[in-house]
Amino acid sequence: MDLTTELLENRIFADIKIGDSASITREITNEDIVLFSMISGDVNPAHLDPDYASTSLFHHVIAQGVLTAGLISAVLGTKLPGPGTIYLGQELKFRAPVSPGDVITATCTVTALVPEKHRVVLDCRCVNGEGKEVLNGTATVQAPTEKISRPAISLPEVRLLRHQHFRGLLARATSGAPLPTAIAYPCDEVSLLAAVEAAGRGLIAPILVGPAARIHATAAAHQLEIAAFPIVEAATAHEAAAMAVALVRNGEARLLMKGALHTDDLLHEVMHTGTGLRTGRRLSHVFVLDVPTYPRPLLVTDAAINIAPTLEDKVSIVQNAIELAHVLGVEAPRVAILAAVETINPAMQATLDAAALCKMADRGQITGGVLDGPLAFDNAISAAAAAQKGIVSPVAGQADILVVPNIEAGNMLAKQLTFLANADAAGIVLGASVPIILTSRADDDRARLASCAVAAIMAAAAAD
Numbered sequence: 001m002d003l004t005t006e007l008l009e010n011r012i013f014a015d016i017k018i019g020d021s022a023s024i025t026r027e028i029t030n031e032d033i034v035l036f037s038m039i040s041g042d043v044n045p046a047h048l049d050p051d052y053a054s055t056s057l058f059h060h061v062i063a064q065g066v067l068t069a070g071l072i073s074a075v076l077g078t079k080l081p082g083p084g085t086i087y088l089g090q091e092l093k094f095r096a097p098v099s100p101g102d103v104i105t106a107t108c109t110v111t112a113l114v115p116e117k118h119r120v121v122l123d124c125r126c127v128n129g130e131g132k133e134v135l136n137g138t139a140t141v142q143a144p145t146e147k148i149s150r151p152a153i154s155l156p157e158v159r160l161l162r163h164q165h166f167r168g169l170l171a172r173a174t175s176g177a178p179l180p181t182a183i184a185y186p187c188d189e190v191s192l193l194a195a196v197e198a199a200g201r202g203l204i205a206p207i208l209v210g211p212a213a214r215i216h217a218t219a220a221a222h223q224l225e226i227a228a229f230p231i232v233e234a235a236t237a238h239e240a241a242a243m244a245v246a247l248v249r250n251g252e253a254r255l256l257m258k259g260a261l262h263t264d265d266l267l268h269e270v271m272h273t274g275t276g277l278r279t280g281r282r283l284s285h286v287f288v289l290d291v292p293t294y295p296r297p298l299l300v301t302d303a304a305i306n307i308a309p310t311l312e313d314k315v316s317i318v319q320n321a322i323e324l325a326h327v328l329g330v331e332a333p334r335v336a337i338l339a340a341v342e343t344i345n346p347a348m349q350a351t352l353d354a355a356a357l358c359k360m361a362d363r364g365q366i367t368g369g370v371l372d373g374p375l376a377f378d379n380a381i382s383a384a385a386a387a388q389k390g391i392v393s394p395v396a397g398q399a400d401i402l403v404v405p406n407i408e409a410g411n412m413l414a415k416q417l418t419f420l421a422n423a424d425a426a427g428i429v430l431g432a433s434v435p436i437i438l439t440s441r442a443d444d445d446r447a448r449l450a451s452c453a454v455a456a457i458m459a460a461a462a463a464d
Contacts, residue, residue: 006151008082009082009148010085010148010149012146012147016113016120022079022108023106023107023108024078025104025105026104027101027102027104028099028100030100032100073087075106080108081144085142085144086141087141088142091138092136092138093136094134102129104128105127106135107126111123117142119140119143121140124136124137169453170449172453172457173453178199178204179456180253181198181206182247182248182252182256183208183259184243184257185209185241185244186206186208186210186215187218188260190440191257191258191259192215194257194439194448196226197449198452199229203452207229207232208230208231209234209259211234211235232244232247237261241265241266242272249275249433255455255456256437257455267429270436278432278433279433282316283306283430283431284305284313284429287303288450290450291417291421291423292423293421294381298381299400299401300404301401301410302404302410304429304438305429306407307407317403318401319368321401321430322366322369327457327461332370333369333401335369335372336373336379336396336401337353337375338380339405342376342391344374350405354374354375357403358373370395372393373403375391375395379396381398381399383397426447427440427451434459437452437455
């Protein structure tokens with residue numbers, strides 16, 4: 001029933017008789033348990049960690065709590081006596097466990113009346129779909145004395161934002177030994193904190209490259225413990241970039257991570273002929289996004305390095321992203337080449353590039369993925385939007401990779417997903433001989449850890 005049209009009417013004390021009864025039936029869900037934990041502040045892993053909960057009695061504890069606080073109260077507050085009721089007390093006993101998916105019926109029956117105080121005592125029982133009693137007891141309320149009849153208020157929509165994809169990445173990345181990681185110029189709180197957090201989770205073994213005195217001062221100022229990390233002295237950001245790249249090149253480090261220096265300064269050393277980490281592939285950046293409202297990890301490229309990529313540049317950008325998707329477990333990633341429209345327009349270079357990239361994939365010049373484009377953003381990620389425009393495509397509505405036309409589009413798209421859709425975004429540079437971890441001052445701890453996790457997974461896969 002639409003709550004905006006449902007009418008709530010109470011039963012005043014004078015109209016209530018012993019034996020009167022009312023019921024509510026609903027299905028218990030995982031969301032009920034999470035919301036109950038959020039409201040109560042009870043973050044016991046038995047309630048919120050699926051792996052831990054599978055061996056615990058969390059259903060008995062929290063699902064029963066949802067019943068006590070929810071279903072019994074709902075009967076009393078909306079049906080018997082209804083609006084205006086004051087809940088005075090309860091004595092309830094839990095008779096059997098309740099699990100998500102159980103359909104529970106809560107029934108309250110009047111057993112006693114106290115006229116001088118307008119109090120009502122009710123027998124309270126909950127049974128599951130098999131008729132088994134899971135809760136019983138009594139509740140005492142003060143019934144209203146004035147008749148109330150009014151439309152029910154529509155409840156606000158509540159969405160639980162979960163970042164499940166990054167949890168899997170972290171579990172996978174921490175299954176092996178932490179990788180030696182050269183961190184170029186970690187002289188601010190963000191870059192040093194990223195090193196400490198990632199080391200604490202067993203993702204990396206940091207090698208700090210920069211001025212030791214300044215690094216120690218930053219650690220002391222922010223109470224960060226770095227005593228276990230070796231420090232390679234480098235006076236300037238430029239020297240730190242060069243020395244960090246050298247550590248990777250000579251095999252002392254297997255990952256490279258940006259600290260408190262400009263990305264261009266680090267990548268200049270990466271691309272240096274003879275001393276850098278060049279492979280012949282163009283460098284490109286990929287955001288690996290965990291969007292709570294999207295059913296799979298979403299890769300966006302390139303949003304940080306290639307300003308206005310040519311068609312030739314985009315070939316490397318697409319191939320880099322496909323190979324990352326393979327490592328992350330996507331066997332045949334669906335690649336959407338984005339533009340403002342889904343038709344080819346000679347006046348819009350992005351649509352021409354999209355058509356060319358798709359044909360290059362058909363001819364084997366790009367391998368390992370399924371490409372389609374041009375596609376507008378909505379058609380790429382929404383099957384409904386694609387259907388409305390009559391687009392028949394193996395990619396539309398279920399893209400794994402979004403290839404943007406230029407850096408402005410990519411930067412805006414990634415930040416919109418992060419700040420408006422509550423996505424977490426891991427950033428990584430591909431195309432060099434090792435993955436390069438980029439962190440931002442705006443990253444939270446999940447994003448920083450996920451960036452390290454993605455790089456560690458890439459490096460481990462390359463070594464196999």
